Amino acid sequence: MFKATVTPGFGEINGMKNANNNAISIWFEKARNPIFRLFIPDLDLNPDKWKLIMVRAEFDYVGEMFYGEDVEIRTFITRIGNSSFTVGQEAWQNGKLGTKGQTVIVHYDYLSDKTIPIPASIKKLLEEHMEASDKASELSN
Known part of the structure; x- marks a missing residue:
């Protein structure tokens, strides 16, 4: 599991005084960078090297998160x-789950416009971060 900390800024707060949905999806995107680095260590944006495409994203907003207090983003693999x-x-903020979600990412060759198999060496690295989604909530809690 990877962990990242973000502190909600004033501009990420909505009229109800909690973190807005767009901010949370951006936090999740940034927290996926360690996974992207398994495929592209330097995160070079050269299309010849970038081989990932997100095909699905879903979020469940289960609690509120507020301005100025750190939020821990936990990122893990649930399926390969x-x-x-x-x-x-x-x-998570102050020991409470605020949002949970999942994204499906495809190993993809943009030049040939086709999916490509994930190399065994990268699968092994992904497996090191494998968690059942319900178990992850219990970890570090």
């Missing part, structure tokens, strides 16, 4: 397929 994998994520 031949050419795709699922990333689970949770946002």
